[in-house]
Amino acid sequence: MTSSQLPPAFRHPYSFAPAYRKSVAYFSMEFAVDQALKVYSGGLGFLAGSHMKSAFDERQNLIGIGMLWKYGYYDQIRRTDNAMDVQFREKIYGFLQNTGVRFSIDIAGRPVWVEAYYLDPKHFNTVPMFFLTTDVAGNDTEARSITYRLYDADSALKVSQCMVLGLGGAKFLDQINYAPEVYHLNEAHALSAAFHLYQTLGSVEAVRDRMVFTTHTPEEAGNEKHDIGFLQRLGFFGGLPLERVRQIAGVDDSIFNHSLVALRLSRKANGVSKLHGEVSRRMWGSYAGICEITHVTNAQNHGYWADTQLDAARSASDSRTLAARKKAMKKPLFNLVADQVGKLFDPNILTIVWARRFAGYKRPDLLTQDGERFRRLMNNRDYPVQMIWAGKPYPFDEGAVRTFNHLYYLSHLYPRMAVLTGYELALSKALKDGADVWMNTPIVPREASGTSGMTAAMNGAINLSTNDGWICEFAKPNGPDQNAFIVPTPGDADFRNPDAHDREHLYRLLEEDILPMYYDRPEAWRALQLRSMADVNAYFTSARMAREYYERVY
The missing domain is CATH 3.40.50.2000 (Glycogen Phosphorylase B;)
Known part of the structure; x- marks a missing residue:
């Protein structure tokens, strides 16, 4: 006999809001709910984690089903020559509770044992969440390794991971006699x-x-x-x-x-x-x-990401308090820069951040492809710039790792350029707190959503982006309501060489609009920040997203 109610030990700590009583089980390969739980790689996990938090905030009848990755995605470290290295290290979580549920699924003709761990909502303000693992007694080394590494490069192992999440997740719900109305x-x-x-x-x-x-x-x-x-x-x-x-x-x-x-x-x-x-x-x-x-346009959880003092200044339209708080928010980020790369950044200097998963279509090195123009930008004494890069390549993507290392070695030529390792939730928050400009450079239209600019905008950073993903719904690049700087979409002729087109427009926006406004017209910059923050909070928070999933999809 199955029930639409979770067992008492795992039930939601609230009564369901009337509009959200329909029961939903949300399956995701990764969730980023807190820095302490390293079961995510990037944007998909950030999105799913925010969804779990906002479903909790909105008192929705939703649970999360994920995977307990023994080594996480990977730890991004440096070798002795400072080239990026990949470390797979066991993660141990004292706050996860073994549900006591144990069952098997057949993979390649043999039974593989699966156990489920429970994340209590009280820890990180999420809905009830369950994480599946094959690293359990009764499995041999091969079976245990299925849940070692998120997105393993071996195709059979990766499909096996998908089977644990799908077949295993559905079977787990059967084991606890829970029958959600929506999968x-x-x-x-x-x-x-x-x-x-x-x-x-x-x-x-x-x-x-x-x-x-x-x-x-x-x-x-x-x-x-x-x-x-x-x-x-x-x-x-x-x-x-x-x-x-x-x-x-x-x-x-x-x-x-x-x-x-x-x-x-x-x-x-x-x-x-x-x-x-x-x-x-x-x-x-x-x-x-x-x-x-x-x-349903992706969004991020405002309560987790937004600085409360900065948000209070935004609510009061207090641009001077906002400017002072934003300057103070740079200090923790610049301490990380000093710690990792030995450079002392100045909170008075415009700070541009490019930080997300390193992938070819995202073009992390786009500005640096014109070496002479990049040199002029970084050495500009009248309008100085500080630039920070961060992000994890897929560990087996040699091209993306080379790009990361190229940027790091290039940074030796510029005292105000830094490339940081360890792009996880904590570093992401610090970067968004400390950025003045959040730069995003995907090839249009290859970015499905790209939500990092939302949480940067919540913290007073101005988006500088190609016109792709969520930014198309947010950006007002011209006129009195301007809230961002947008590279125009290439015409037919420019599509043959989008890098040259987009790079030219990025430099033009930086040299002619962004830098003069920041240094010569600080009141205009603060007004731009207030508009950007107001616009992102009006629609691009995951409370709206969680509601829309019930209204449009469930």
């Missing part, structure tokens, strides 16, 4: 849950009635695909015969596209910004049998 897949990692649901509920229609899907990938080529026979041998489909799987998933050939099948087996799906919703509908619209694709 929300945050990305397609947990798709195998759909095949468990099919066997439990008995029909594709019943699965669709329960399942919703959020896609974060704006390029068809970036969505995970595998040979369907490979997945069958691993047990991805929970023991269903392959021909039945083909009928359920609508797959006629050998290629199993995880996102496409998720769209076919869900009642509704969403992109993570208005632009991404449009891109997703174009990308998938020609495929048969997909569900409706709407959008």
Whole structure:
């Protein structure tokens, strides 16, 4: 007998708000809820963590299902020559509680034991959350290693991870006799849950009635695909015969596209910004049998990210207190700069930050590609600039690691340039507190949402960005309501060389608009900060996002 109520030991510490009584289980490969719990890699986790906090704030009937990564993503450190290095170190969490639930799923023809740990809402103000691990007694080293490293490079191991999250997560809910009305897949990692649901509920229609899907990938080529026979041998489909799987998933050939099948087996799906919703509908619209694709623009939890003193100054429209507090907020960041790279930054100097996952399409080194112009920018005595980079490349992406190291070695030439390691929640918060300008440089339209600029804006940083993701809904780059600086979208001719187009406009905005305003017209800069903060808090907080998931998707 299953119930729509969690067992008493795991129930929400509040009565549900009337609009949010429908029960939802939210599956995500990563969650960033606190610096102390290192089970995330980047933006997907930051987004999911904020969702769990705002669902708690809004008293929603939602729980989180994730993975307990023994080594986390990785610890970003330096070798003796200061080149970036990757360290996999065991993480131990005294605040997680073993649920006592133990079960097995079949992976590659053999049983693998899974246990679940519980994160009590009282620790980090989240909804009840459960984290699955195979690093348990009864498993051999190979089975234990499934939950060692987030996004392992080995394809069989990565699919096994997805099976633990999907099949394992769905089976865990069965084990505690909990039957949520909605299974929300945050990305397609947990798709195998759909095949468990099919066997439990008995029909594709019943699965669709329960399942919703959020896609974060704006390029068809970036969505995970595998040979369907490979997945069958691993047990991805929970023991269903392959021909039945083909009928359920609508797959006629050998290629199993995880996102496409998720769209076919869900009642509704969403992109993570208005632009991404449009891109997703174009990308998938020609495929048969997909569900409706709407959008819910990503957001971040205001209570976690926003500085309370700065926010009080914003609420009072007190630009002078805001300026003084913002200057004070630079000190902890600059202490980190001094500690990591031995440079003393000046709180009076405009500080630009580029910080997010290091990936080729995000172009962390875009400004430095014009060496002479970058030299002039960094050596400008009239309008001095301090620049900070931070972010974790995927540990096996050699190109991204080379870019990180190139920037670090380049920084030796400039006393006001720093490249920091350890981009996790704590460093991210310090960078957003201390930044005057938050720079974002993805190739349009390859950024689904890109939420880091939201939390920077909550803390008085001004966005300087290409026109992609969430910023398209936020930015007012011209006129009396200006709240950001935006690189215009390239025309047809410029699409052949977007780097040159975007770099030229970034330099023009810095040299002609941003630096003169900051140094010569400080009152105009403070007014710009107030508008930016007001606009980001009006819509881009995850309280709104959590509400919209219930209204638009659940």
